[in-house]
Amino acid sequence: MMFTVRLPYKKAILILSSIILSILLFVTCMNDKKTAEVVIRNQEGEQFAGSATCVQCHKDITSKHLQTAHYLTSRKTAAEYFKGSFESGKNSVPYTTDQRVAMEKRDADFYQVEYVHGEEITGRRMDIIIGSGAMGQSFLSWKNNQLSQLPVTWFAAAKQWSNSPGYPNTVIFNRPITSRCLECHTSYATVLSTPGAEPEKFDRHQIIYGVDCEKCHGPAAKHVAFQAENPSVTTAKHIINPARLSRQQNLDLCASCHGGRLEKTRPSFAFEPGDHLADFFKLDTAAPDPQKIDVHGNQYGLLRASKCFKNSQTLTCNICHNSHENERGKTAIFSQRCMSCHSPAHNNFCKMATKIGPSINTNCIDCHMPVKPSRAIAVYLPGQNFPAAALIRSHFISIYPEETTRVTEFIQRTK
Ligand code: HEC
Ligand code: HEC
Ligand code: HEC
Ligand code: HEC
Ligand code: HEC
Ligand code: HEC
Numbered sequence: 001m002m003f004t005v006r007l008p009y010k011k012a013i014l015i016l017s018s019i020i021l022s023i024l025l026f027v028t029c030m031n032d033k034k035t036a037e038v039v040i041r042n043q044e045g046e047q048f049a050g051s052a053t054c055v056q057c058h059k060d061i062t063s064k065h066l067q068t069a070h071y072l073t074s075r076k077t078a079a080e081y082f083k084g085s086f087e088s089g090k091n092s093v094p095y096t097t098d099q100r101v102a103m104e105k106r107d108a109d110f111y112q113v114e115y116v117h118g119e120e121i122t123g124r125r126m127d128i129i130i131g132s133g134a135m136g137q138s139f140l141s142w143k144n145n146q147l148s149q150l151p152v153t154w155f156a157a158a159k160q161w162s163n164s165p166g167y168p169n170t171v172i173f174n175r176p177i178t179s180r181c182l183e184c185h186t187s188y189a190t191v192l193s194t195p196g197a198e199p200e201k202f203d204r205h206q207i208i209y210g211v212d213c214e215k216c217h218g219p220a221a222k223h224v225a226f227q228a229e230n231p232s233v234t235t236a237k238h239i240i241n242p243a244r245l246s247r248q249q250n251l252d253l254c255a256s257c258h259g260g261r262l263e264k265t266r267p268s269f270a271f272e273p274g275d276h277l278a279d280f281f282k283l284d285t286a287a288p289d290p291q292k293i294d295v296h297g298n299q300y301g302l303l304r305a306s307k308c309f310k311n312s313q314t315l316t317c318n319i320c321h322n323s324h325e326n327e328r329g330k331t332a333i334f335s336q337r338c339m340s341c342h343s344p345a346h347n348n349f350c351k352m353a354t355k356i357g358p359s360i361n362t363n364c365i366d367c368h369m370p371v372k373p374s375r376a377i378a379v380y381l382p383g384q385n386f387p388a389a390a391l392i393r394s395h396f397i398s399i400y401p402e403e404t405t406r407v408t409e410f411i412q413r414t415k
């Protein structure tokens with residue numbers, strides 16, 4: 001009993017002292033200009049707390065979140081994050097017989113260097129990595145307050161460095177990075193230039209890397225301060241839980257990045273969880289056509305075209321996806337989520353069930369959500385007529401006869 005009484009008190013002391021420590025650290029940092037801690041506020045003036053603070057009270061969620069593709073989708077460069085090799089012989093992309101770009105480590109930094117006839121022409125530092133690496137990694141470089149994308153990207157499908165997607169086959173070092181690119185791949189970036197002015201300028205000390213907690217829950221400094229000052233309060237204040245939003249608000253949060261190419265009507269980073277997408281982007285109101293939508297980055301468009309979505313009142317991304325965990329490849333878990341709506345008990349189970357047998361329970365998706373080659377994350381390798389493309393799960397849930405034949409044959413062979 002003593003224990004349960006003392007625990008909250010101890011916890012409060014612990015939290016208070018760690019907050020005092022943070023403040024002390026903060027003050028020390030402010031005195032040392034080099035590592036000055038910055039306070040980041042969004043366009044409404046709401047202050048971010050940073051996911052490092054969430055761990056004190058949401059330990060489980062935070063530690064799992066660090067493994068997700070969301071968290072890992074943008075980072076400052078560090079040796080251990082690169083998927084591609086810097087070893088001589090594996091670190092070079094030929095453009096013509098005389099011209100190549102090499103990936104090189106120089107002192108503590110990493111560069112992309114253009115050579116013509118073996119002579120160095122241009123070299124730019126890789127400052128930011130975009131992409132968890134499940135499909136690929138692209139690299140951004142700072143020059144003053146501007147960011148450009150570097151010519152070479154690493155492609156998982158080909159397991160090699162190659163010319164970046166959408167580039168003509170020439171070496172381009174200065175393709176400007178827009179706030180929209182950062183809006184999908186970071187949580188927040190302070191844009192210094194006036195809306196519409198190009199190329200855009202950013203404050204390099206005010207970027208929250210990764211799709212982090214506060215992208216989906218809103219800026220949380222007030223929540224952190226309130227809960228820390230009131231440790232006996234067990235309900236939350238000043239924070240958004242998507243579970244309490246409407247279905248459309250929930251979908252719009254995910255669709256702000258998973259809704260394909262949307263034309264914005266308000267400045268980037270203005271959209272916040274709980275907002276309606278239509279107030280920030282020109283929406284495509286035409287009935288979605290699964291044949292036309294690229295599987296790259298438009299899970300919302302494809303899902304919306306599916307019968308599961310159209311004929312249910314409740315289906316959102318969150319019914320199948322747990323936003324706090326890396327569940328990539330866990331086919332059996334996803335199939336259980338299908339079966340929360342489709343089961344023999346509900347009388348709407350798969351018509352193939354008896355034919356397939358019990359293994360059906362562990363894999364609905366290879367037949368009904370097959371992987372399709374992305375048109376956007378694809379690369380033509382030298383001497384090949386077909387692009388090596390990232391394979392992406394189609395979110396058009398449907399009946400695919402070809403995949404059914406393939407999967408049925410596979411099940412028969414492995415029985
Ligand atoms: C000092 C402790 C503390 C810190 C730090 C903290 N939280 Fe919380 N949070 C709580 C408590 C207490 C609750 C209410 C109980 C619960 O849902 O776990 C809560 C609830 C939540 C909820 C659910 C809200 C709801 O209405 O259901 C979210 C989302 C959340 N916190 C996000 C965050 C994020 C993001 C951070 C870091 C930026 C953070 N919290 C930092 C204490 C904290
Ligand atoms: C990609 C969006 C996304 C990110 C990133 C994210 N969350 Fe959540 N979070 C959600 C959604 C969606 C829910 C509601 C889940 C549901 O429907 O029950 C949620 C629910 C919660 C809750 C309520 C309790 C619970 O378990 O459902 C807490 C607390 C929370 N999140 C904390 C965090 C913290 C802390 C981080 C960062 C370490 C984080 N979240 C990152 C989307 C996100
Ligand atoms: C700020 C933009 C943004 C928001 C908001 C966002 N995502 Fe993402 N999401 C991404 C990006 C970018 C990736 C690709 C990450 C990578 O691999 O580099 C991604 C990847 C994913 C993946 C693949 C994970 C994996 O392991 O490969 C899932 C699933 C996903 N998102 C679901 C959601 C859901 C559900 C929501 C809404 C609750 C959501 N996302 C909100 C940007 C976002
Ligand atoms: C509208 C949101 C959006 C914009 C804008 C966007 N991306 Fe993405 N990106 C995504 C999503 C979502 C994924 C996950 C793959 C998918 O669903 O197609 C992704 C995947 C990627 C990947 C592969 C990550 C992995 O899984 O390993 C790279 C690299 C990438 N994007 C780079 C960029 C760069 C560089 C820009 C800007 C020039 C950019 N993206 C603009 C949403 C976006
Ligand atoms: C929220 C409930 C829900 C979830 C979760 C769900 N579905 Fe559905 N699904 C439906 C509804 C409702 C229909 C339409 C049934 C009807 O009206 O005949 C449907 C229809 C289908 C159809 C028929 C499609 C067609 O074009 O004829 C297939 C196949 C299907 N679902 C497979 C799946 C798979 C596989 C999953 C998991 C990845 C899944 N569903 C998850 C509710 C759901
Ligand atoms: C009916 C279930 C279901 C729903 C609803 C759903 N997904 Fe998925 N999603 C899946 C499955 C299954 C996978 C494949 C997971 C794997 O194999 O790792 C997947 C994969 C993904 C991926 C990774 C794509 C890839 O191939 O790498 C992204 C991104 C994603 N989902 C985003 C979303 C978003 C955003 C929504 C809402 C608009 C959504 N999903 C709704 C079942 C669903």
Ligand code: HEC
Pocket residue numbers: 335338339342348349350351352356360361362363364365367368399400401403404407408
């Ligand atoms: C080997 C491929 C395969 C697998 C695995 C599979 N299905 Fe199917 N499913 C089909 C085919 C083909 C049909 C259409 C059958 C017909 O109309 O005779 C179908 C039909 C359906 C339907 C529509 C039923 C109706 O009444 O029209 C639903 C719902 C469904 N499947 C859900 C699931 C779920 C849930 C799983 C996993 C538990 C699953 N399927 C696994 C191939 C598959």
